[in-house]
Amino acid sequence: MATAAVKEEPIEEVDFETRFIMLCQASPEGITDNVIQKELPQCDTKQRMTIVNRLLSMGKIDLLKSGSKLLYRLKDPDSARQVKGGDNQEKLVYQIIKDAGNKGIWIRDIRFKCNLLLTQVNKILKNLETKKLIKAVKSVAASKKKVYMLYNLEPDRSVTGGAWYSDQDFESEFVEVLNQQCFKYLEQRAAAAREAKSDPIAQRNASFTPLEDVWKYISDLGISKVQLSKEDIETILNTLIYDGKVERSLVAGQATASGDGYVKLYRSVQPLIPTTGLMRMPCGACPVFDQCYEGGAVSPTTCVYMKEWLEI
Numbered sequence: 412m413a414t415a416a417v418k419e420e421p422i423e424e425v426d427f428e429t430r431f432i433m434l435c436q437a438s439p440e441g442i443t444d445n446v447i448q449k450e451l452p453q454c455d456t457k458q459r460m461t462i463v464n465r466l467l468s469m470g471k472i473d474l475l476k477s478g479s480k481l482l483y484r485l486k487d488p489d490s491a492r493q494v495k496g497g498d499n500q501e502k503l504v505y506q507i508i509k510d511a512g513n514k515g516i517w518i519r520d521i522r523f524k525c526n527l528l529l530t531q532v533n534k535i536l537k538n539l540e541t542k543k544l545i546k547a548v549k550s551v552a553a554s555k556k557k558v559y560m561l562y563n564l565e566p567d568r569s570v571t572g573g574a575w576y577s578d579q580d581f582e583s584e585f586v587e588v589l590n591q592q593c594f595k596y597l598e599q600r601a602a603a604a605r606e607a608k609s610d611p612i613a614q615r616n617a618s619f620t621p622l623e624d625v626w627k628y629i630s631d632l633g634i635s636k637v638q639l640s641k642e643d644i645e646t647i648l649n650t651l652i653y654d655g656k657v658e659r660s661l662v663a664g665q666a667t668a669s670g671d672g673y674v675k676l677y678r679s680v681q682p683l684i685p686t687t688g689l690m691r692m693p694c695g696a697c698p699v700f701d702q703c704y705e706g707g708a709v710s711p712t713t714c715v716y717m718k719e720w721l722e723i
């Protein structure tokens with residue numbers, strides 16, 4: 412008996428194109444050529460290249476570099492609208508900067524991702540800055556490092572250094588004032604507790620102050636030009652804990668936005684023993700203490716921390 416041959420319908424390129432776009436939609440971070448080969452095994456190299464070229468020329472996808480591989484990523488219609496009038500390269504750079512969010516992205520990484528020449532990237536960045544679509548922000552991580560982010564974004568604390576930095580400089584005096592004020596407030600609360608209660612246990616319990624109260628006290632003092640968050644005050648209180656001047660207690664409380672469900676309480680304490688001389692000099696907290704010797708890679712003679720400390 413003759414077997415009936417099954418006639419295979421040729422899959423049109425346009426079908427591949429639709430499936431290609433669907434694959435891109437499923438992976439907004441982009442897909443590699445390997446993924447396309449795996450998902451569309453019937454689509455040969457020539458057809459893939461035709462589709463890629465067509466989508467690139469229509470401005471529907473971006474071609475990015477990830478390591479040694481190329482990534483195809485669906486264009487964000489929003490960024491295309493924002494950079495209206497700009498060419499494809501400008502749209503691509505804008506999209507890369509947008510993806511970096513408020514942590515920003517360094518020019519070297521932009522170049523690496525878009526695979527353009529430095530002169531081209533510089534020109535595009537200038538254009539986007541002039542159009543007020545992006546801005547350059549100096550990072551506290553490195554004095555000469557600028558990161559780029561969308562114009563309307565508030566830079567992340569890791570970029571600005573938060574409240575403790577002003578124009579990349581660490582505000583040591585401001586931190587010191589806050590340190591003193593937080594400690595002063597906790598001491599006042601402890602003194603008030605001592606006066607109000609006769610029982611030492613009740614005195615101790617009453618001297619604990621919630622983080623919220625310390626934060627409110629510092630905010631009401633108006634000594635900061637920037638709005639301090641509770642986390643900022645917690646950082647200051649932590650330094651007091653490390654100095655042995657304050658202790659912290661956690662009590663179960665209402666679940667907070669951070670989800671830990673604890674209330675942090677602080678109280679001033681008298682250190683049981685005074686800080687030793689060694690702990691007040693750089694070597695006391697030096698991470699390379701055991702590798703430090705005369706003639707070594709680090710030595711007391713060449714140590715910058717020691718030099719600074721001796722000049723104080």
Ligand code: SF4
Pocket residue numbers: 693694695697698699700703709710711712714715716717
């Ligand atoms: S001299 Fe400098 S490098 Fe050596 S232990 Fe002291 S702080 Fe560290």
